[in-house]
Amino acid sequence: MSESIWIRNLQNALLLNPLVMLHGNVRDLYSVPDDLKHKLPLNVAEAGYVEFPIWLALDFERRGYDVVVIYDSVDEAVFLRREMATRFQEMAQRPNATDTTTTNIASPPSTTSAPPPKLPITNNRVQATDTSNADWMNKLSTSMAPLVFLSQLVNQVLPNTESSIAIVFRYTDRYFRFSDRQDADERRLSILLQKAAAIIPQNRHANRPASRITMLFDLEGAIPQELGPQAPFAGAARIPLPSSEDRESFFRSNHESFFVDHTKAFHPDQNAEQLADIVSLCDGLATREMLGLAKLSRQDEMGLNGDHFKKLLDRFRFGKRENAWQKVRHEVLANAAERLRQRVQGQDQVIEEVVPTLIRAKLDLVDISKQGHSPKPRGVFFFVGPTGVGKTELSKAIAELIFGDANQMTRFDMSEYAEEHQQARLIGAPPGYVGFDQGGQLPNAILEQPFSVLLFDEIEKAHPRILDKFLQILDDGRLTDGSGKTVYFSETIIVFTSNIGTSSRPHEELGGLDYPDLVKHFHTEVRDFFIELRRPEILNRIGEDNILVFNYLRDESVRDTIVSRQIDDLAQVIQNRFQFKIEITPSFRAVLKFHPRGFETNGARGVRNLLRKLVMDRLAMDIFRDPNAFVNRTFIVDYDHFEPVKPGFEFARDRIVYEWES
Numbered sequence: 092m093s094e095s096i097w098i099r100n101l102q103n104a105l106l107l108n109p110l111v112m113l114h115g116n117v118r119d120l121y122s123v124p125d126d127l128k129h130k131l132p133l134n135v136a137e138a139g140y141v142e143f144p145i146w147l148a149l150d151f152e153r154r155g156y157d158v159v160v161i162y163d164s165v166d167e168a169v170f171l172r173r174e175m176a177t178r179f180q181e182m183a184q185r186p187n188a189t190d191t192t193t194t195n196i197a198s199p200p201s202t203t204s205a206p207p208p209k210l211p212i213t214n215n216r217v218q219a220t221d222t223s224n225a226d227w228m229n230k231l232s233t234s235m236a237p238l239v240f241l242s243q244l245v246n247q248v249l250p251n252t253e254s255s256i257a258i259v260f261r262y263t264d265r266y267f268r269f270s271d272r273q274d275a276d277e278r279r280l281s282i283l284l285q286k287a288a289a290i291i292p293q294n295r296h297a298n299r300p301a302s303r304i305t306m307l308f309d310l311e312g313a314i315p316q317e318l319g320p321q322a323p324f325a326g327a328a329r330i331p332l333p334s335s336e337d338r339e340s341f342f343r344s345n346h347e348s349f350f351v352d353h354t355k356a357f358h359p360d361q362n363a364e365q366l367a368d369i370v371s372l373c374d375g376l377a378t379r380e381m382l383g384l385a386k387l388s389r390q391d392e393m394g395l396n397g398d399h400f401k402k403l404l405d406r407f408r409f410g411k412r413e414n415a416w417q418k419v420r421h422e423v424l425a426n427a428a429e430r431l432r433q434r435v436q437g438q439d440q441v442i443e444e445v446v447p448t449l450i451r452a453k454l455d456l457v458d459i460s461k462q463g464h465s466p467k468p469r470g471v472f473f474f475v476g477p478t479g480v481g482k483t484e485l486s487k488a489i490a491e492l493i494f495g496d497a498n499q500m501t502r503f504d505m506s507e508y509a510e511e512h513q514q515a516r517l518i519g520a521p522p523g524y525v526g527f528d529q530g531g532q533l534p535n536a537i538l539e540q541p542f543s544v545l546l547f548d549e550i551e552k553a554h555p556r557i558l559d560k561f562l563q564i565l566d567d568g569r570l571t572d573g574s575g576k577t578v579y580f581s582e583t584i585i586v587f588t589s590n591i592g593t594s595s596r597p598h599e600e601l602g603g604l605d606y607p608d609l610v611k612h613f614h615t616e617v618r619d620f621f622i623e624l625r626r627p628e629i630l631n632r633i634g635e636d637n638i639l640v641f642n643y644l645r646d647e648s649v650r651d652t653i654v655s656r657q658i659d660d661l662a663q664v665i666q667n668r669f670q671f672k673i674e675i676t677p678s679f680r681a682v683l684k685f686h687p688r689g690f691e692t693n694g695a696r697g698v699r700n701l702l703r704k705l706v707m708d709r710l711a712m713d714i715f716r717d718p719n720a721f722v723n724r725t726f727i728v729d730y731d732h733f734e735p736v737k738p739g740f741e742f743a744r745d746r747i748v749y750e751w752e753s
Contacts, residue, residue, distance in 0.1 A: 095337070101328045105303055108326030109291035110284065112318065113147075114308040115330040117261075119377040121146035122344075127153065132224040139344075140378065143330065144261045144307065145171075145228075151257035155300055158182075158248075158256040164265075167235040169228055176229045182251050183243045238276065241283035249290045255299045260306040264313035273315070281317055288324040309575050333378055338370045341381055342395075349388040349395050357395035369400050374466060375569045375577055383407065408541070408579050415494050415542035416469070416582065419453050427492060434488035435481040436695075437649035440606060441639045445472065445485070448637075449493065452584065466568035470584040473550075473633050475591055475613045476641030477601070479694020482588040483546065489584060490544040500544040501536045505553040514557045519573030534572040542582045550587040555624055565632035587633070592616030598692065602643050610640045644694055650684045653695050661702055669714060671721045673706075676729040679747070681736035709749055725752045 104111045120140035127149055128136040135141065141149070144161045148171045151159045158179050159171040170176035235243075248256060273281065284304070291302050308314055311329070320327040333341065343366075346357045359366045373381060384407055388394060393403045405414055423430075427449060431442045451457065452469035474482040483502070490500035508517050519531030536545070550558070564570050568581040592613045593601065604612065617638055621630040644650060658680070662673045682701075683689060689697040706728055713721065729748040730736065 095334060097329065097331050101330070104326040104328040105305070108324065109301065110288040110304045110306070110318065110322075110325045112306050112308060112311075112314050112320065112325060112327040113330055114311040114314065114327065116332050116377060117143050117307040117309065117330050118379075119143055119330075119332075120379045120382065122340075122378070123149065132227050135227070140382070144259045147259055147305065148257070151259075151303075155255070156257040156303075157254040157299070159259075160256070161259045161261060162235075162237075162240060163260070163262045164237055165262075167230065168240055169230045171228065173226045173229045176231060178254060179248065179256070180231065182248045182254065185247055185251075237280055238283070241280060241287060245283055245286050245290060249287055249302055256302045258302075258304045260304070263306045264308045264310070281315060284318060285322075285324070291324075310573075332375060333381075335370055335374070337378075338373050338376070338381070339366065341378060342366060342369055345382075345385060346395060348385040349393075351389050351392055355394060355396070362396075365396070365400075369395060372401065372404055372466065375567060375579075380407070405582075409582070412541070414582070416453055416455070418495075419493055423492065424450050424453055430492055431485065431488050434491075435485045436652050437644045437646055438481050438485065438641055441474070441485065441641055444639050445489065448472070449489070449584075452493075466579070466581050467565065468568055468580045468583045468585045471565060471633055471637055472584070472586045473617065473638045474586060474588045474641060475617055475638060476609075477593050477643055477694060478590055479690075479696030480641040480644055481695065482641055483548065484695075486544055486546045486586045486588070489586075493584070494542060494544070499540060499542070500546055501540065502546040502548055503533065504548050505550050505557075508553045508557050511554045511556045513554070514560065515573060517557060518560060518570070519576075530574070530576075531572045534570065534576065534578045537570075537578040537580065537583070541579065544584045544586060545580075546586045546588065548588050549590065551589050551591050551620060555626060558624070558626055558629055561629055562632060565629075589617065591620050602645070602691070606640075606642055609642060613640045614638055644690050647684070650690055651680075654680055654683045654698055657695070657698055657702060661706070665710070665726075669718070669721065670723060672725040673710075674725055674727045674752075675706075676727065678730040678732060678736060679728050682730045682742065685736055685738045685740060686742055705744075705747060713751075721751060726750075727752055 101111075101113070119142075121143055122139060123131065123136070123141055123146070128139075130149070130152075131141075148159045148161055152171055158175045160175070160179065161169045161171070168179075170179065244256075244258070287304060291304070306314075306318070311327070314327070318325055343359045346359055347353055350356045357365070373384075376384075384403060387407055388403050391403070391406065393399045393406075395403075402414075424446075427446045428442055431445065432439065435442065448470045455465075455469075457467050457469055458465035474485065476482065486502075487497040487500050491497040493499075503517070508514065515531070517531055517533050519534055533545075536543070547553075560570065564580050564585070569577050569579050571577050592615075595616060596612070601609065601612070614635065618630060618635070621627050644653065658673070658675050665671060665673055683698050685691075686697070686701055689701055691697075693700065710726060713726075727748075727750045729750070731746045731748050732740070
């Protein structure tokens with residue numbers, strides 16, 4: 092493995108601190124350097140990859156540690172070499188006058204002329220087929236529970252200045268809880284660790300490295316406070332996912348394993364652009380996952396050539412689901428503008444901006460990149476404008492147009508995430524917190540519907556720290572939830588909606604602006620919002636050209652269409668459920684068009700509210716009194732006004748006329 096930055100950071104942390112907390116990609120597989128493979132059993136060396144604790148143990152051995160032990164509460168103490176187990180045993184059995192609770196691990200070997208008894212050491216990992224395997228990954232046969240093991244370290248082993256020992260605690264966050272939730276045994280365990288770290292600085296020798304304790308955590312947040320980097324004896328280092336260089340090295344070394352028929356194999360040096368594309372698409376994958384890709388590739392006979400790898404990656408991430416983007420028919424997008432206008436009235440300028448993005452998404456032309464395929468979401472829109480003018484409706488229309496079902500849109504009301512702690516509900520709680528096992532609402536939605544429209548409604552109401560999560564989503568097309576699981580957004584369309592700018596100027600003034608001036612106003616307001624929030628990078632990821640401004644619904648023909656559609660929807664529901672008809676007179680339709688709480692202030696949503704209050708409330712009372720009395724009759728709603736209803740009229744509720752006609 093090349094000398095990556097994270098390896099140098101790890102070495103610095105180990106140089107400076109007796110106790111080092113490692114977090115991140117600690118469950119992955121790591122390539123064994125060629126110069127160490129001769130020290131491994133044949134079957135391990137041929138695999139070429141080992142788990143991170145073993146990789147770390149081999150690195151400790153390379154740097155001259157006399158004893159290297161990997162510990163967890165199930166396997167207990169496992170030593171890299173048989174001679175290391177023997178040496179630890181000798182140190183642990185030395186008498187210590189200051190400690191009366193020392194556990195005798197095993198009896199010392201006999202010194203008589205008879206053959207010495209077999210040491211209580213067992214080969215724990217590899218079924219030995221030759222003598223070299225018997226030297227690998229050995230453990231003491233006597234039980235070494237965590238408190239017993241740490242007591243031995245503190246009282247016998249670490250005070251020994253003649254040997255340097257490296258201990259790797261794995262699965263630490265599975266049996267060592269947060270500071271305020273520890274029971275008595277865990278608190279004692281914590282104290283023993285702190286005492287062990289305090290002993291280590293005294294164990295100095297010019298010719299050997301100082302003893303070190305490392306603890307592996309999946310997440311940084313799982314590290315108990317008293318053992319965190321703020322402690323004077325502790326340090327921390329993050330183990331990242333494979334870098335671009337690591338991924339390229341992986342595919343150069345393992346490309347043949349993706350093929351059953353090696354005559355069709357991929358040749359990295361002859362396909363430099365394809366290799367770069369593959370490396371880019373695998374951003375965020377662990378080595379273990381890339382090895383899984385190779386198995387899946389052989390099983391389905393896919394390979395790395397052409398578009399095969401993109402299909403392979405989709406299969407790996409989303410299972411055997413059909414790619415919904417491939418099912419979008421040419422004629423659907425050819426008529427996309429007209430179909431969207433039928434659903435959303437009065438927003439032709441916005442629709443004209445939306446359609447080209449949808450076509451690019453279908454063609455997978457998401458970003459300008461040599462790699463061709465981009466991990467970013469297929470489309471990103473920021474819909475801004477007054478309330479009730481079609482922002483949510485257009486999002487539903489896009490979902491229905493592309494994915495064939497308006498239910499393929501998932502809506503998140505961002506006003507529910509106004510506090511920082513509420514990100515646990517959206518992203519997922521970390522281990523140890525309430526709701527950890529339930530996952531986050533956003534990752535769960537992606538796992539259920541990877542091909543979908545995600546609507547983040549009223550985005551300006553979310554807490555700024557929650558908004559930061561969108562940086563990774565928009566840039567890398569992925570998100571890691573509270574449990575460390577990664578979900579992918581590469582097949583989604585993301586829509587943010589906002590009313591930013593609607594309250595900064597009087598409603599009448601904004602409503603009277605020409606559309607170009609309205610666009611300028613809202614663009615300025617959105618830009619200023621993110622600058623004042625100190626999150627201009629989020630706006631940069633969205634792209635100012637993707638800020639689409641919705642116009643006020645001023646055109647009378649548009650209002651007529653919206654009013655008629657909402658009345659028709661109501662009439663259909665009533666006819667289907669209660670078997671009677673509704674008739675709304677032209678006079679009352681004018682009331683819906685020009686009511687002060689209708690289009691002028693609340694858009695189409697205001698008309699729906701008026702219908703609910705002025706028509707459905709009266710209907711509900713009549714039906715409740717006698718549900719069978721109105722079957723096959725007609726309910727008429729009129730407005731008795733001495734002159735035609737026009738803008739600015741004074742509404743009087745007592746002028747509404749309700750009548751049942753046989």
